[in-house]
Amino acid sequence: MSRVRTRAPLWLLLPAAVVLGGLFLYPMYQLGLLSVLDFTQAQVSGGQPTRFVGAENYTRLLTDSRFWDVLLATVLFAAACVLATLAVGAGLAVLLTRVSRIPRLMLSLAAMAAWAVPAVSGSTTWMFLFDTDLGFVNQLFGIEGFNWLYDRYTAFGLVGAVVVWASFPFVMVTLYAGIEAVPKSVLEAAALDGAGTWRTFWQILVPILRPVLAIVVIQSIIWDFKVFTQIWVMTRGGGLAGQNLTLNVYAYQQAFASSEYGRGAAIGVVMMLILLAVTVVYLRALRRSGEQL
Amino acid sequence: MRAGRRVLDIVAVLIALVTVFPIYWMVLSAVKPAGEIQSLDQRPWTLAPSLDAFRRVLAVNDFGRYLLNSLIVALVVVAISGLIAFLAAVALTRFRFRFRTTVLVTFLIAQMVPIEALTIPLFFLVRDIGGVVPGVGLNTLGALMLVHTAFTLPFAIWMLRGFVSAIPDELDEAAQLDGAGRFTVLWRILFPLVAPGLAAVSVFSFIHAWNDFLFARTFIISEADNQTLPMALLVFFKPDENDWGAIMAASSLMTVPVLIFFLVVRRRLVAGLGGRSRIDTPTSCGTGGARHRRRFSGRLAHRPGPPGRGLPAGPVARGRGAAGRLRRRAVLRPADPGTTGVAGTVRPHRGRTPVRVAGCAARRGPALHARTRCPAIR
């Protein structure tokens, strides 16, 4: 099997193409279609005729000042979560390579346990831990009555912590495994040349792990930008006066919960385009540095 | 150095405890008697554990049935999406064809759409499919399997791509030289080597299928027997109703199967995720001074090379595969990074001569892929 032009990739790709073509491309095409229609439950069940509204769903969305506020909050929140997840994950991955066996086993098992917890369960548990009166954390620090969700930033901070808690294990395990795969001789050579931990990390590990990092970064961006469950559960649907809304929750609130599929489709398309733009910029940067898809 | 290490050990243990604490709290709250949960004096232990909360949750009709449904869906999705993703990943890494990048980016785009936006088109699609194929229409577990497979595929393909490309092409080539057909190469050489990667991917697929509420409540309308576990437990997820004991018991019950799955695949997971990193090291293979890329995969361990063979110590990659005629152990012995490329041994047939594999991939610039036999190893 070599990189030659044959028909082989066709039959290898066929199952994926059938499943994805049918269950992804077709619905995505429908998504684009719905976004230019007035399409609610009444239209779905045939109670009212479908109406073509052109760009109305989009103009309504783009002229909605709340949408821009939410978009800004989402971008900043997602960026913070991605950076925090990468920093924590990478830091702990390096830590894992430098500790004894038992602590390493404990940390990796703990991380996998956090990874395994379903988002609903995890969010609810953290919510209980940080409950104003009944929460263990408040009682531990003697700040009973302190409401973490009252202030916009503490609320985002708490939700962000849960997001990082749930997503750092993937980064940590992936990078740890990647670091372990680096030949010891390379690291030894670096040490002989007098490189410290910091320099070794940035100048040796990061370049070597770039392909892994690429996936980790892209996936983190996609996941954190679309964060829903944690916000929905912990801030009870967007926080005080909607101060903790993110785009996905906003889309749900504004469109899907009240079956306004046309409007929801428009939000979906806009979200997709934003994510696509971010990812393309990142992929280009990768290409410039010599990686390729 | 020793003291430093001990400090790091302590730090690691502390972080582990902090990480696992919410889970401990979840289980603890589930077994605390009602009075202690509502207490303004929470203690991180309980002296009177009670299973009341679990009893309340398990009183859900047909709990076992829902658990089984969820497990079946998740495991089938893991198997099918892993298999399809493997084939697609091979196509995307072992072959160059037009629109390869397009296909890849499409897989990324597919993950960017908010799923809620797709439910209505999918609803009608599934309804219509159900009219033709009875097992996968509305109200069936088949519908859930189908849709989850589709939703886990893009990520699975993206992940697996890395694993497959980390396996040296020379392995396939050597096996083909040895007379193995394309199918044999796929199943007997590549598949076992990618297995740890599949384990890593399966974790994501399992979690995705297991945690789903959206499709379960969209597609399973009237068939109570085909309900999934999260749906049945949803009635307890009401922080408003203040039954924290039941909420925590339901949470614990939802978490346990995923935890078990994690424990089962844990070893392969770490091995798998590690295998996907390709390693750039300057070598003197081929044209002097050019940067060369060595790729190896599998579980890596240091093992001294056989003396007198000219192969110095290096990581060993092991692929374990299915039993049968072609039971094999692919042993790669990358030579010293300073001198050579990849060397390895494939033993495809029991009792047959092991095939020696040697080669390295040279790369000059992002676009050009020149492959040269590595002259350093014979």
Add this chain to the structure above:
Amino acid sequence: MRLRLAAAAALALTITACAPSTSAPSTAASDGGPRTGALKVWLFDEPNRGPKEAVIKEAVTEFTAAHPDTTVDVQYIAVDTRSERFKGAFNDPASAPDVVEYGNTDLPEYATAGGLADLGAVVSGWPEGADLTAEARASATYQGTLLGVPWYLGVRALYYRTDVFSELGLKPPATLAELTTTARAIRAARPELFGVAVGGKYTYGAMPFVWAHGGDLTSIDSAQSRAGLKAYTDLIAEDNCPPQNCADLTGGKTVELFASGKAAMGILGNFNRAAVDAGTAKGKYAVVPLPGVTAGSIAPAFAGGNNLGIMRNAQRPALAADFLTLLAGRKYQAKMYDAMGNLPTLKPASDEVAAKDTFVKPFIDTIGAGTRFVPLDPGWGKIDASAVLPTMIEKVATGKAGVDEATTEAAELIDEALTR
């Protein structure tokens, strides 16, 4: 690369003139469908539904005894997922049940989706149908068509702690203004207590204040509505229920506060009795109607409740009608009160219950004084889902906006949703 990306995007977003799938509008079976077989019934699931299930089992036994060769397949639907289940049943006739329980605020949405059958003929042919009050009928009528039979009501009244009141020498408030002064007096004397538990997300607790002042949801920026909203949000303050604790409370959380003894008063429903009795407030509370603006008046309460309806896609509408009238009849309404504390909608049943249990009196009085309802418009679902009212209350309660600003903003959103 650029070209390929464009191709990928185009692939994903191709838009042609092809229409999306929809369901064809269905028509009700005119002959009433088969009289035998399995009748499919959807009822709401509740965390402790044991007593409800027992009553339903009894009704099913009675029904199957009277209807040979029938079975009743009852499914309990989680309230959180009702929306998807109902939509699914509207869109896929084969999955549709026959009889359904649904929340009366969901009526307009289901009605515009064309999912519910007209019950006009069923109710007029049902002897007990005449006992339905005009108000109850109106709450199940959409654009002139009766689409459900009100099964039970839930209304809210003022719970207060008798021990705290007697200790401080207080009387239950007779007006909303007195409610505020009483609440502040309690908080001043017992700083560990909240005077009255109120919450920013507790819309149905806030609306009586607006209605009592003469305002309404459809004119939330009128002077009367603003006065009512101000009266409510003034309670979310340090001297009663500090914003830190109360600004984001839901109705359920105020129940928790009252039940656990952290609040001296609470605006709770008749359906919250069991929760309160499970807490430390048990045996130390009494209930009066929530007072209005003038002494002796009662603030209009929100008439929440559930209806029983028949799906338009039902396969056995005639059998469904028989089961529905059995379940909605006096006998089982009274049994449902005993089991779940649900207030009957039929006059004879509610009289029977009131005679039996003095606890219901303030709630019956509240209903008697006139209840109000949310706008019967599919736009309401949108207003509710996008949290227009909680956002408005929370903005005022946290000082992010003044009453005028917040109500103006909310009024725009409400108008937009209702006129679409």
